[in-house]
Amino acid sequence: MARFGLRTEAAQGYVMVSPTLIFTVLLLAVPLIAIVVLSFWTQNFMEFDRSVTLANYREAVSDPIYGTLMGRSLWIAGAVTLVTVVLAFPIAYFVSFHVPQERKALWIFLITIPFWTSYLLRVFLWKVILGFNGVLNSSLQGIGIIEEPLTFLLYNANAVVITLAHAYAPFTILPIYVALEKIDRSLLEAARDLGETAWGTFRRVTLPLAMPGVIAATLIVFIPVIGDYVTPRLVGGPNGLMISNMIQTQFLRLNNAPMGAALAVSAMTIVGSMALLLVYLTRNIGRAPK
Amino acid sequence: MSGRVLRIYAILYLVFLYLPVLLLPVFAFNDGTIIAFPLNGFTTAWFAELVAIPALHEALGNSLIIATVTAMLSTTLGVFAARASTRFQFPGKAGIMGFIMVPLVLPEIIVAVSLLVVLLQLGLSLSIWSVILGHTLICTPFCIAILSSSFSGLDRSLEEAAIDLGETRLSAFRLVILPLVTPGIIAALLISFTISLDEFIIAFFLTGTEPTLPVYIWSQLRFPQKLPVIMALGTLLILLSLILIGSAEMLRRRGLHKSGQKDAGGFL
Amino acid sequence: MTKPLISIANLQKYYGSYHALRDVSVEIGPGEFFSLLGPSGCGKTTLLRTIAGFESYESGALQIDGRDMAGVPANKRPTNMVFQSYAIFPHLSVAENVGFGLRRRGDLDAAAKARRGAEALAMVGLDGYGDRAAHALSGGQRQRVALARALVLEPKVLLLDEPLSALDKKMREQMQSELRRLQRHIGITFILVTHDQEEALTMSDRIAVMFEGRIAQLAAPQELYSRPATRDVAEFIGTMSFLSAEVRDGRAEVAGLGTMPAPDGLSGPCVAGVRPEGMSIAEAGADGPLAAAEIVESAYFGDMTTYRARLAGTEALVEISMKNGPAVAVLEPGTQTRLHWSPDALVFFPA
Numbered sequence: 001m002a003r004f005g006l007r008t009e010a011a012q013g014y015v016m017v018s019p020t021l022i023f024t025v026l027l028l029a030v031p032l033i034a035i036v037v038l039s040f041w042t043q044n045f046m047e048f049d050r051s052v053t054l055a056n057y058r059e060a061v062s063d064p065i066y067g068t069l070m071g072r073s074l075w076i077a078g079a080v081t082l083v084t085v086v087l088a089f090p091i092a093y094f095v096s097f098h099v100p101q102e103r104k105a106l107w108i109f110l111i112t113i114p115f116w117t118s119y120l121l122r123v124f125l126w127k128v129i130l131g132f133n134g135v136l137n138s139s140l141q142g143i144g145i146i147e148e149p150l151t152f153l154l155y156n157a158n159a160v161v162i163t164l165a166h167a168y169a170p171f172t173i174l175p176i177y178v179a180l181e182k183i184d185r186s187l188l189e190a191a192r193d194l195g196e197t198a199w200g201t202f203r204r205v206t207l208p209l210a211m212p213g214v215i216a217a218t219l220i221v222f223i224p225v226i227g228d229y230v231t232p233r234l235v236g237g238p239n240g241l242m243i244s245n246m247i248q249t250q251f252l253r254l255n256n257a258p259m260g261a262a263l264a265v266s267a268m269t270i271v272g273s274m275a276l277l278l279v280y281l282t283r284n285i286g287r288a289p290k
Numbered sequence: 291m292s293g294r295v296l297r298i299y300a301i302l303y304l305v306f307l308y309l310p311v312l313l314l315p316v317f318a319f320n321d322g323t324i325i326a327f328p329l330n331g332f333t334t335a336w337f338a339e340l341v342a343i344p345a346l347h348e349a350l351g352n353s354l355i356i357a358t359v360t361a362m363l364s365t366t367l368g369v370f371a372a373r374a375s376t377r378f379q380f381p382g383k384a385g386i387m388g389f390i391m392v393p394l395v396l397p398e399i400i401v402a403v404s405l406l407v408v409l410l411q412l413g414l415s416l417s418i419w420s421v422i423l424g425h426t427l428i429c430t431p432f433c434i435a436i437l438s439s440s441f442s443g444l445d446r447s448l449e450e451a452a453i454d455l456g457e458t459r460l461s462a463f464r465l466v467i468l469p470l471v472t473p474g475i476i477a478a479l480l481i482s483f484t485i486s487l488d489e490f491i492i493a494f495f496l497t498g499t500e501p502t503l504p505v506y507i508w509s510q511l512r513f514p515q516k517l518p519v520i521m522a523l524g525t526l527l528i529l530l531s532l533i534l535i536g537s538a539e540m541l542r543r544r545g546l547h548k549s550g551q552k553d554a555g556g557f558l
Numbered sequence: 559m560t561k562p563l564i565s566i567a568n569l570q571k572y573y574g575s576y577h578a579l580r581d582v583s584v585e586i587g588p589g590e591f592f593s594l595l596g597p598s599g600c601g602k603t604t605l606l607r608t609i610a611g612f613e614s615y616e617s618g619a620l621q622i623d624g625r626d627m628a629g630v631p632a633n634k635r636p637t638n639m640v641f642q643s644y645a646i647f648p649h650l651s652v653a654e655n656v657g658f659g660l661r662r663r664g665d666l667d668a669a670a671k672a673r674r675g676a677e678a679l680a681m682v683g684l685d686g687y688g689d690r691a692a693h694a695l696s697g698g699q700r701q702r703v704a705l706a707r708a709l710v711l712e713p714k715v716l717l718l719d720e721p722l723s724a725l726d727k728k729m730r731e732q733m734q735s736e737l738r739r740l741q742r743h744i745g746i747t748f749i750l751v752t753h754d755q756e757e758a759l760t761m762s763d764r765i766a767v768m769f770e771g772r773i774a775q776l777a778a779p780q781e782l783y784s785r786p787a788t789r790d791v792a793e794f795i796g797t798m799s800f801l802s803a804e805v806r807d808g809r810a811e812v813a814g815l816g817t818m819p820a821p822d823g824l825s826g827p828c829v830a831g832v833r834p835e836g837m838s839i840a841e842a843g844a845d846g847p848l849a850a851a852e853i854v855e856s857a858y859f860g861d862m863t864t865y866r867a868r869l870a871g872t873e874a875l876v877e878i879s880m881k882n883g884p885a886v887a888v889l890e891p892g893t894q895t896r897l898h899w900s901p902d903a904l905v906f907f908p909a
Contacts, residue, residue: 009378009379009380010378010379010380010381011380012378013374013377013378013379013380013383014374014380016370016373016374016377016378017370017371017374017375017380017383017386017387017390018370019366019367019370020367020368020370020371020374020390020430020434021371021386021389021390023367023426023427023430024389024390024392024393024427024430027405027423027424027426027427028389028392028393028396028401028404028427029389030408031401031404031405031407031408032400032404034404034407034408034411035400035403035404035407038407087303090296090299090300091299091300091303093296094293094296094297094299094300095300098293098296098297105543107300109539110304111304111307113532113535114307114308114310114311116484116488116531116532116534116535117311117488117527117528117531117532118488118504118507118524118527118528118531119488119489119490120488120490120504120507120508120511121314121507121520121524121527121528122310122311124511124520125310125311125313125314126310128310128313128317128325128326129309129310129313131326133324133326134325134326135313135326135327138326138327138328139327142327142328166306166307166310169303169307170307219395220394220395223395223396223397224395224396224397224398226397227396227397227398227399227400228397228399229398229399229491230490230491234511244397244399247399247403248399248403248495251403251406251495252495257403257407260403261403261407264399264400264403264404267397267400268400271397445643445645447641447642447643447645448645448647450612450632450639450641450645451639451641451645451647451707452647452658453612453631453632453633454610454611454612454632454633454637454638454639454708455633455638455658455659455707455708455711456633456659456661456662456711457633457661457662458631458633465658466647466649469649470648470649
């Protein structure tokens with residue numbers, strides 16, 4: 001203790017955090033820097049041409065296929081985020097405000113369980129559900145609602161949105177739930193006491209105070225969804241592919257890692273700046289004015 | 291908003307959440323090679339077939355090794371970071387912790403390709419170890435989240451009391467802090483084990499000639515005649531995940547109870 | 559005082575640029591019940607934790623039992639602490655908590671350790687509670703376990719960090735007298751940190767009042783109350799009314815009260831303070847120093863009534879507390895009356 005006692009608290013903190021920090025620097029920061037550097041190189045058969053060039057980015061901008069994929073990725077991620085957040089809010093509200101205290105943990109547990117089952121299989125099961133001979137079509141035909149199987153269900157962007165909305169549901173419910181739980185219930189009583197209706201209280205008190213949770217949910221879904229690979233491959237069809245599929249193709253099929261790196265860096269930059277913009281625009285929501 | 295309407299909505303939502311997962315055992319026991327309704331009859335043949343696929347056993351073996359090592363590594367790294375962030379104040383803490391938590395939101399494909407680039411540039415061959423490194427990177431933030439809630443619930447004077455009563459800093463950690471966070475540590479081990487076992491993208495990019503279970507499953511999804519077997523395999527995997535996650539949750543709650551804290555729900 | 563048990567000289571401590579302890583010097587004797595009293599952030603807890611060995615200091619000296627404590631860690635000091643939160647180990651039973659510090663005592667076998675623990679529990683009135691789970695205890699019981707856990711090690715000094723602040727009023731009063739009795743019984747030094755002046759006054763042999771990292775006054779309770787060294791101390795402990803005064807040629811002219819002999823060493827403008835019980839409402843025909851006043855406000859407390867009265871010819875308000883009784887009438891605001899006061903009850907401070 002004498003030896004430790006001489007050191008400052010800050011020094012002890014740095015020592016304590018250093019193994020994890022060094023690991024993350026080596027396996028996250030260094031690779032991310034490497035991929036940025038790589039994106040300025042070009043592929044020359046089996047080797048990299050290490051002269052710095054913007055050729056990959058030029059190609060990314062000029063070839064419409066990349067723009068289409070990026071645009072579709074953003075569109076799908078936006079749609080998935082909107083759907084999950086809108087569908088999740090009432091659940092979070094229900095668990096926070098209408099479930100008795102001692103059963104809340106059980107509800108949250110029930111909501112999170114599907115998240116812990118194999119992602120690959122969950123996505124594949126949506127293919128089974130939405131397919132031409134799938135569960136949905138065979139059931140609808142079985143009870144006579146439709147004659148012919150519906151074909152617009154699978155292998156398009158809609159299927160990707162449905163599947164991803166399902167996959168990311170717990171991610172949205174949890175942050176909103178946490179934000180709602182933090183709301184001091186006497187604030188709501190105060191609003192009612194001051195003459196607000198139930199709806200007015202919700203709109204003027206509950207919703208603004210829940211906004212930090214909603215924003216966290218938005219980011220936690222939007223960012224990873226952009227990079228989803230499995231879902232578009234399995235249920236997207238040719239018109240449902242996203243930027244990740246192209247990144248994978250560049251790296252593993254076309255053996256053009258620099259081009260893949262340029263696409264990955266572009267995607268990260270676009271998503272990152274959109275996330276920062278969202279945080280910046282909403283920075284004052286749910287906070288007391290200074 | 292009326293509670294009853296919300297309750298009905300909530301139940302429908304849970305059905306939506308569970309529907310795909312519930313189909314898995316249905317088709318795993320269905321006596322037919324086509325994954326569609328109507329069902330043909332009950333069989334356990336698909337489960338029996340699992341026993342006779344050497345490639346599957348090999349993939350399972352790889353996955354278990356990777357998941358075990360990943361769980362131990364990421365929980366250890368998680369203990370350091372969670373302890374640092376809950377016990378000490380130091381300049382730049384928020385930034386450092388934020389950086390360590392980045393893999394939680396970073397698309398896995400970015401993690402996968404960037405690690406791939408570095409490993410190949412360093413001339414290292416892809417192996418079980420490259421997958422372990424990638425999995426440890428994405429599991430560590432989950433471990434930190436779980437462990438931070440265990441560590442932050444601890445009254446700092448508990449440690450001081452132990453020192454005041456004659457223990458050293460190290461023995462105080464062993465006698466007081468460790469027993470109180472043990473449930474959190476086991477929960478972190480189970481969660482990271484589960485994540486690693488299920489993870490596909492990073493394994494897909496970083497595995498060499500030793501596929502993991504999800505990579506094996508992915509390779510089989512192309513063959514329609516193999517699907518019932520995969521359904522049977524998936525059923526077993528989901529059962530395993532449920533047992534692991536259920537135990538983790540039970541431990542977490544017991545830990546909260548033991549240290550006299552209130553349950554705030556959920557892992558995250 | 560006999561040879562001091564704890565001797566602190568010119569202690570200085572900073573948290574970054576914040577000056578937490580400013581040149582603190584104090585000596586505490588063996589068997590003394592000593593309190594550190596002050597508002598939150600005054601440095602009292604820092605001083606206690608410095609004695610315990612949890613805080614370092616930039617300069618100065620700290621000796622316990624004649625031994626310099628520089629570089630001696632908390633686990634090697636002859637002090638034990640009762641923490642504000644009690645810090646009862648939640649994963650251990652009551653007996654395991656109490657026996658925690660005996661683990662390293664090689665000279666005691668298991669039976670002796672168990673006996674010591676049981677004795678300590680009996681001493682704090684928790685006979686037979688050894689097998690209880692720690693998290694199932696009430697606040698008062700936790701406090702007793704914390705006491706037993708510290709006392710079982712037979713420390714030279716017991717440090718108590720606001721030990722009663724988490725208890726309700728009734729429990730607090732009961733524990734105050736129990737702590738005092740316990741301290742007399744075992745005869746070791748207790749150092750109590752508190753922000754509650756009544757608690758400090760009723761329990762302590764001596765009190766150090768601290769403001770902003772400095773000891774403002776070090777005295778026995780009666781002296782502290784009746785002869786506060788500074789206006790800050792006077793205001794922090796009890797109630798005091800202040801009247802402007804002027805000292806000239808050894809005589810003090812106090813607004814509303816007239817002239818009187820001034821204490822030595824004062825001259826020019828100053829302030830005279832008087833406690834509520836230092837004045838009383840004079841009965842008809844009383845003599846001695848009297849001052850005309852008008853009742854402005856009265857508050858009835860059952861056994862007492864306190865008044866605020868304006869002294870004639872001034873704007874100054876004084877607070878007076880009067881014991882109620884069958885023959886005592888409660889005066890209404892607006893009543894003209896006369897106040898009896900004694901020059902001994904006045905304390906002078908430089909303005």
